[in-house]
Amino acid sequence: MAFTNRSIAALALFAALALPVLDATAHDESKYPDWSGQWRRPRGLATQWDQDKPAGVAQQAPLKPEYQKMLEWSIADQAAGGQGLDTRFTCITNGMPRMMAVIQPIEFVILPNITYVHFEAFMPRRIYTDGRDFPKDAEPSFAGYSIGKWSDTDGDGRFDTLEVETRNFKGPRTVEFSGIPLSEDNQTVVQEKISLDKSNPDIMHNIITIIDNAFTRPWTVDKRYRRDRNVVWFEDNCTENNHHVVIGKENYFVNHEGYLMPARKNQAPPDLRFFNAAGK
């Protein structure tokens, strides 16, 4: 009996000693889903927003008539050699939500208070999961301010879903390369529900709902990403070898010899009024 008491005491003592070692400093990754590796678009898909439909008008974005006209203008301008509403050729970030179309592969890094989404071509997204609220004085950004919450939807003691809300944007931003526009008021709210596919853990679903004043109703799509475990990272510096040059509101092209060229038929050259004619 005495031995039992002593044994229990010893166990209790050891447990008490061991617990502090495990708590504050250890990040228990087993509480979180395994999102390691590199995530890419499904094979054969371009960067259209709704992966189940072709890009452009076929997306059937629930745009208000005014914004539908803007999209149609953008597509027509692109067909004529312009860039329409797509600003990516200037190497500005795509911002949210378009950056989640995953042009290049992305990576999730989960820490208790924050989940990072790393891109090859953009600055990272920070999704705060520390219980904070949206700050009142945060600087608007293209990526917005993201607050997330982990949930254990199947009750197995391990988080499986990250729900994220992103606000506080600046613009202009588009939903895809065709130029599907978001409202100039930048009051967009983007909600995401990110989880692994239940039957295939190498597929991730990101159910993204956009609430925006350019739309007649919230627009939800289910984006799928596929895991690549043979991770290879590249440094995608957009400005490296970017041959687009914007002067005023016009996009021109610089050829391989370094000469300025029109980007579309009959485009006027830039106005050179600030150059000294004698210097020509």
Add this chain to the structure above:
Amino acid sequence: MLHRLFTGTLILAASLTLALTPASAFDESKYPDFQGQWKRKLGTVNSWDETKRPGIPQDPPLTAEYRNRWEASMADQAAGGQGNDTRVTCISNGMPRMMTILRQLEIFIRPEMTLIVFENNLPRRIYTDGRGYDAKDNIPSYNGYSIGKWIDENGDGKYDVLEVETRNFKGPRNYEPSGLPLHDDNESVILERMYLDKSNPDTLVNEITTIDHALTKPWKVVKNYRREKNAEWYEDLCTENNNHVMIGKENYFMSADGYLMPAKKGQQPPDLRYFNTTGN
């Protein structure tokens, strides 16, 4: 006997505790506390050797050829040009210059990799998983390929120093805005030793030694970063509102009303040979 039982209980308890520790738990207590936001030391500018002013006071051990190039760069800058400084195009500063911390950075540690996240450059990945430079994703980049090793220098059972070697670059790269150049062969080797200052854990010391064929001997500088505990992050997009326009090898400037302007006195306007003048 009693003693033996007690010891046995302890061993059992230890085994149980170890088994309870999740295999995937990342024990942060083994690593130094590099958390938070790191900024340049107060009062320093973005010179390479932070103890000296940029330009000539740096007194780098350059070969005669690269000294001439550097002086030409500074002369060009004095005349309104950009010299060797390519940051005007928003290309990444690359290594080693990015470690000057133009904007703040964040370091987070995982057993297999330490990530350095910048506000205005793509992240650096420092692999600490024992890999070599023969990894398949080791392709030339501005950041180079970084392999690190954690060291417990004072033998207290906790790592305190991260030693990093970075190779396999592309260029052009330079150390600081004056255009202090690295060699065109891009065979630089950058050695870093990062650790917290023993007398002030809110100072992160980075001893950086550059070995490069533009130098007559390895060049070591010591950078001190200060920890900002009240971290605020901004989205620093270099291409946003960048009024520099590169056409061929010439840098021009765009006025507030969108007109192309010379960036230096007597600069020739761009050659418009590809424009149909009748379209003007």
